[in-house]
Amino acid sequence: MSLSSSSSSPSQMYHVPELDNNDMDHVPDHTFQKYTSSNSTKRGSTSKGTSIVWFRNDLRILDNEPLYKAWLSSQTVLPVYCFDPRLFATTYHFGFPKTGVLRAQFLLECLADLRKNLMKRGLNLLILHGKPEDIIPSLAEAFGVHTVYAQRETCSEELNVERSVITGLQQVVIPCPEESSTGVTHSNDSPKLQLIWGSTMYHIDDLSFDVTCLPDVYTQFRQCSIRTCIKLPAFLGPPPAVEEWGCLPSLEQLGLCSQKVSKGMKFVGGETAALSRVYEYFWKKDLLKVYKETRNGMLGSDYSTKFSPWLASGSLSPRFIHEEVKRYENERQANSSTYWVLFELIWRDYFRFLSVKYGNSLFYIGGPRKVQRSWSQDQNLFESWKDGRTGYPLIDANMKELSTTGFMSNRGRQIVCSFLVRDMGIDWRMGAEWFETCLLDYDPCSNYGNWTYGSGVGNDPREDRYFSIPKQAQTYDPEGEYVAYWLPQLGKIQKDKRNFPGNLYIPQIVPLKFGNTGRKDKFSGARRANDRVSERRWNMR
Numbered sequence: 001m002s003l004s005s006s007s008s009s010p011s012q013m014y015h016v017p018e019l020d021n022n023d024m025d026h027v028p029d030h031t032f033q034k035y036t037s038s039n040s041t042k043r044g045s046t047s048k049g050t051s052i053v054w055f056r057n058d059l060r061i062l063d064n065e066p067l068y069k070a071w072l073s074s075q076t077v078l079p080v081y082c083f084d085p086r087l088f089a090t091t092y093h094f095g096f097p098k099t100g101v102l103r104a105q106f107l108l109e110c111l112a113d114l115r116k117n118l119m120k121r122g123l124n125l126l127i128l129h130g131k132p133e134d135i136i137p138s139l140a141e142a143f144g145v146h147t148v149y150a151q152r153e154t155c156s157e158e159l160n161v162e163r164s165v166i167t168g169l170q171q172v173v174i175p176c177p178e179e180s181s182t183g184v185t186h187s188n189d190s191p192k193l194q195l196i197w198g199s200t201m202y203h204i205d206d207l208s209f210d211v212t213c214l215p216d217v218y219t220q221f222r223q224c225s226i227r228t229c230i231k232l233p234a235f236l237g238p239p240p241a242v243e244e245w246g247c248l249p250s251l252e253q254l255g256l257c258s259q260k261v262s263k264g265m266k267f268v269g270g271e272t273a274a275l276s277r278v279y280e281y282f283w284k285k286d287l288l289k290v291y292k293e294t295r296n297g298m299l300g301s302d303y304s305t306k307f308s309p310w311l312a313s314g315s316l317s318p319r320f321i322h323e324e325v326k327r328y329e330n331e332r333q334a335n336s337s338t339y340w341v342l343f344e345l346i347w348r349d350y351f352r353f354l355s356v357k358y359g360n361s362l363f364y365i366g367g368p369r370k371v372q373r374s375w376s377q378d379q380n381l382f383e384s385w386k387d388g389r390t391g392y393p394l395i396d397a398n399m400k401e402l403s404t405t406g407f408m409s410n411r412g413r414q415i416v417c418s419f420l421v422r423d424m425g426i427d428w429r430m431g432a433e434w435f436e437t438c439l440l441d442y443d444p445c446s447n448y449g450n451w452t453y454g455s456g457v458g459n460d461p462r463e464d465r466y467f468s469i470p471k472q473a474q475t476y477d478p479e480g481e482y483v484a485y486w487l488p489q490l491g492k493i494q495k496d497k498r499n500f501p502g503n504l505y506i507p508q509i510v511p512l513k514f515g516n517t518g519r520k521d522k523f524s525g526a527r528r529a530n531d532r533v534s535e536r537r538w539n540m541r
């Protein structure tokens, strides 16, 4: 993974070393070997024909059950990825780009890495452009495929695609190979889509209750056994004869303009970089032992794991992280930090299961509880938030980080969410859709789950928290380092001995009506206090 920081002051305070190439090469190979089954002759005796692995948000080899099942049940495996144009269209309500340029770049890196790793195992990745419901059935027909394996998704857009693929496959008729070759009986069949659960640490089938009975309070959830990672054989080939495996598109072909990450953390997509990050965070830098104390940080690469972009694309298996935590506990130490990383991963599972329980209501303005509240959709206010020019250093710094890197800390996300919905009174879905555009780790369940919580319309009525911006700044950025890193113009003003923050920091937003939150007074109070905090901080320099 490469991490970069700007050369101009005050970026020195954000010094993050680059992971050297030896680590990049060594760690994954070692890990891959550990998770490679030595018994590669175990392919089922009933395996037949060709099967397709339709890669979606499971862009990895390690612990990939659809890939394993496809290999087990067929003579040849055809791995496919479809560049679905709908992923590069616009968001549902507010027309933002559905996939921002940084996540698109991350995705391209994931796919390049997946192809490389598949080739190491004797396969390849067929890359095609179009809707899966058009591509998958015609491939199934062309290759006489009996089964298409894919990871199961839970949200409506993905479920609609699954349904369309199933309908498309039903139109395809594949002659049954054994019977047609004997010529005795001839039966025809349509290829099946086999969807496999694989995105969470807890398997949905291992929950001790039906997912529709998921508790609405997170602390009442948890306690479930975790399956071990699936080992795949070293050799998965040979692939079927394919004339042209297809190229990765450029960003321009996806309708996007490339954007360099000029400062902050630069994430590299793909399983290789994901495994390197696990190695770096757990073993090389030994950061796992202090995770609980550092996890609320905002500045730098090391305060939290930063696993989320790889988890969201499926380049990293949560069960693999679980196994590494357990290994760490055996080989180094078990403490509240090792417990807490798994606790956070269970939050991620919880939001995924909630999406099954609550379906589309996760995306509705009233959320799962159908809360009646009026929201503003004021464009000026929203844009000041989105572009990081509200006048509140902590908010603006976080929003700048998001647009520059595609990442924001969990602390930052909670703060900017609270500010948008409670101080500005803006429709929470505008914030959620903007996050959908920008986040490298965008995942509908975690994103909309957290936004419904943050805006008080989530399933748990007790989760209705207001974040006081000055208090958050004092607690989590007491020296103003984070703000200074992302808003260096404040530092320049200080140097010019101009009156900070008065000149630049006249809040550019005009408070509208905050009747819906009932927090009008708090807002103006918060603004004054925030300015005072900033002033004090800057005078200290």
Ligand SMILES: Cc1cc2nc3c(=O)[nH]c(=O)nc-3n(C[C@H](O)[C@H](O)[C@H](O)COP(=O)(O)OP(=O)(O)OC[C@H]3O[C@@H](n4cnc5c(N)ncnc54)[C@H](O)[C@@H]3O)c2cc1C
Pocket: 295, 304, 305, 306, 307, 308, 309, 311, 312, 341, 344, 345, 346, 347, 348, 349, 351, 408, 409, 410, 411, 413, 414, 417, 435, 439, 441, 442, 443, 444, 446, 447, 448, 450, 451, 454
């Ligand atoms: C408004 C809002 C929107 C969010 N949108 C997303 C999103 O689209 N995708 C996403 O992965 N996370 C989302 N989160 C959750 C959380 O902010 C990120 O998962 C976390 O910041 C990622 O950094 P990390 O990997 O260093 O986390 P760590 O602190 O190292 O945690 C380890 C892992 O636990 C999981 N996790 C931690 N906190 C949460 C949480 N609150 N909800 C769900 N999973 C969690 C993540 O997979 C994370 O990688 C959102 C949070 C908020 C408040």
